[in-house]
Amino acid sequence: MTAVTTTTAAPTEAGALPPVRRRRRLAPGRRWPAARLAGPLLVLAAWAAASAAGQLDPAAIPAPWTVLRTLGRLWTDGTLATDVLTSLRRAGYGFAIGLAAGVLLALVAGLSRTGEALVDGTVQLNRAIPTLGLIPLFILWLGIGETFKVAIIAIVVYIPVYLNTHAALAGIDSRYVELAEVQGLSKPAFVRRVVIPGALPGFFVGLRLGVTGSWLGLVVLEQINATSGLGYLMFQAQNYGRTDIILVGLLIYGVLGLVSDSAVRLVERRVLSWRRTLSS
Amino acid sequence: MAPHTEQLTRPAVRLRDLKRSFGGRTVLDGLDLELPAGQFTALLGRSGSGKSTLLRAIAGLDHGVAGTGHVAAPRRVSVAFQDSRLLPWRRVLDNVVLGLDGKGAVERGRAALAEVGLAGRERAWPGELSGGEAQRAALARALVREPELLLADEPFGALDALTRIRMHHLLRELWERHRPSVLLVTHDVDEAIVLADRVLVLERGRIGLDLAIDRPHPRSYREPLLGEYRERLLAALGVTEDDR
Numbered sequence: 060m061t062a063v064t065t066t067t068a069a070p071t072e073a074g075a076l077p078p079v080r081r082r083r084r085l086a087p088g089r090r091w092p093a094a095r096l097a098g099p100l101l102v103l104a105a106w107a108a109a110s111a112a113g114q115l116d117p118a119a120i121p122a123p124w125t126v127l128r129t130l131g132r133l134w135t136d137g138t139l140a141t142d143v144l145t146s147l148r149r150a151g152y153g154f155a156i157g158l159a160a161g162v163l164l165a166l167v168a169g170l171s172r173t174g175e176a177l178v179d180g181t182v183q184l185n186r187a188i189p190t191l192g193l194i195p196l197f198i199l200w201l202g203i204g205e206t207f208k209v210a211i212i213a214i215v216v217y218i219p220v221y222l223n224t225h226a227a228l229a230g231i232d233s234r235y236v237e238l239a240e241v242q243g244l245s246k247p248a249f250v251r252r253v254v255i256p257g258a259l260p261g262f263f264v265g266l267r268l269g270v271t272g273s274w275l276g277l278v279v280l281e282q283i284n285a286t287s288g289l290g291y292l293m294f295q296a297q298n299y300g301r302t303d304i305i306l307v308g309l310l311i312y313g314v315l316g317l318v319s320d321s322a323v324r325l326v327e328r329r330v331l332s333w334r335r336t337l338s339s
Numbered sequence: 340m341a342p343h344t345e346q347l348t349r350p351a352v353r354l355r356d357l358k359r360s361f362g363g364r365t366v367l368d369g370l371d372l373e374l375p376a377g378q379f380t381a382l383l384g385r386s387g388s389g390k391s392t393l394l395r396a397i398a399g400l401d402h403g404v405a406g407t408g409h410v411a412a413p414r415r416v417s418v419a420f421q422d423s424r425l426l427p428w429r430r431v432l433d434n435v436v437l438g439l440d441g442k443g444a445v446e447r448g449r450a451a452l453a454e455v456g457l458a459g460r461e462r463a464w465p466g467e468l469s470g471g472e473a474q475r476a477a478l479a480r481a482l483v484r485e486p487e488l489l490l491a492d493e494p495f496g497a498l499d500a501l502t503r504i505r506m507h508h509l510l511r512e513l514w515e516r517h518r519p520s521v522l523l524v525t526h527d528v529d530e531a532i533v534l535a536d537r538v539l540v541l542e543r544g545r546i547g548l549d550l551a552i553d554r555p556h557p558r559s560y561r562e563p564l565l566g567e568y569r570e571r572l573l574a575a576l577g578v579t580e581d582d583r
């Protein structure tokens with residue numbers, strides 16, 4: 060063995076040690092506020108510039124201000140407000156029912172073996188059939204009214220909510236089960252304090268997929284089988300070649316999707332605040 | 340720190356002819372053991388010798404494991420695991436009082452945290468604690484229930500050497516104040532000698548060596564007389580001169 064020497068570069072003369080220079084940071088720097096808006100704003104600017112320069116065919120891609128003017132006109136003296144409300148109601152009811160069903164079934168299947176035997180296989184089977192393929196059958200069963208649309212949206216929503224929540228409930232860390240046994244928790248206390256909080260991250264994954272699914276279902280339903288609502292408005296606009304109205308519809312869909320996703324994220328951040336502290 | 344000699348006569352744990360096997364492979368093979376109430380015992384054994392299996396049998400955690408034999412243990416048993424096993428979604432204090440109900444649970448939890456040196460960290464998330472702090476919180480959770488028996492399965496195995504020594508002092512101190520029976524599983528011979536008053540070696544499914552350590556506390560790792568115990572234990576564990 061050799062003796063360990065601490066290597067502080069031999070100080071031949073005072074001041075010969077090189078001063079430490081901070082190393083170049085390799086990780087990207089701090090985010091700027093609202094940075095994610097930069098890309099879309101750039102696209103918008105390019106669109107406006109191209110329109111102003113007359114580079115775009117107004118019949119194919121109308122200028123941003125034309126779209127805004129159409130939006131204002133449709134809102135004040137058209138049916139846009141009622142159409143948006145109709146669409147929101149469909150998506151909202153469908154989402155709420157799908158969410159409740161997904162969570163309920165996941166709890167039944169995740170917390171009891173009997174429940175799992177009855178529910179899980181059935182849902183897996185349901186999942187194998189693309190929900191939009193059920194549309195003809197549901198129209199025959201429920202008619203072409205609101206009930207059928209809400210039902211289809213609910214099915215589109217409940218599947219990802221169920222799958223993710225059930226997987227999270229079933230995948231609970233066995234070490235935590237053992238801990239709960241050692242601490243003498245009752246079954247209800249175990250479910251409330253260990254199983255459900257542990258499954259929340261998985262539930263939120265399902266929730267976000269469900270939100271996306273509800274808008275997707277809405278768009279498809281409204282564009283093929285509706286006589287009111289945002290999608291119907293766009294469908295009609297297609298017949299009259301009104302791209303500005305179609306863009307208004309897309310804009311509103313986009314805003315609704317963005318707002319709902321942000322809302323879910325916000326709730327998720329609040330509820331799962333403990334996750335941000337995990338170092339590993 | 341009154342001596343609890345009268346308690347020492349009453350057994351806290353009694354195991355008779357304990358057998359446990361996994362898929363036909365016998366791990367515990369007719370093991371007999373008695374732990375007097377209030378004794379601090381350490382259990383050594385090679386990796387895979389069945390220490391955790393024994394501990395889990397005493398804690399009643401071995402559902403579905405094949406085996407026979409008689410196990411008697413107190414009602415109030417606490418277990419400390421190698422990982423602190425704090426629920427990441429509950430704050431530290433809520434973790435400590437997990438499963439504790441009735442009035443005063445929170446107050447007792449606070450007191451237990453203060454006792455392990457974590458006063459002021461009640462509202463922290465487990466993810467914010469260092470390894471040593473998390474293990475302290477786990478000790479507080481084990482002790483707040485005033486267990487008659489504390490089972491600890493390599494509770495310091497994942498800590499760095501310095502933190503481990505601190506935790507040794509803490510555990511011994513807590514034991515002297517509360518006097519539960521302790522069964523500490525460890526793979527560290529020195530840890531066993533410094534902490535325990537009796538050291539067991541698990542070997543071929545039974546207690547192969549049962550050694551009383553009659554030295555005053557606190558003990559230091561450098562105490563020369565402890566070397567004799569170390570030799571005997573290492574020999575029982577099958578560590579030969581050549582291995583060292």
Ligand SMILES: Nc1ncnc2c1ncn2[C@@H]1O[C@H](COP(=O)(O)OP(=O)(O)O)[C@@H](O)[C@H]1O
Pocket residue numbers: 361366384385386387388389390391392393
């Ligand atoms: N759940 C289990 N399933 C199958 N084998 C197991 C199980 N638990 C432990 N064993 C086996 O039993 C033996 C003893 O394990 P364990 O008690 O964990 O040893 P130790 O804690 O002394 O390292 C090991 O060979 C291990 O592989």
Ligand SMILES: [Mg+2]
Pocket residue numbers: 390391392492
């Ligand atoms: Mg083990």
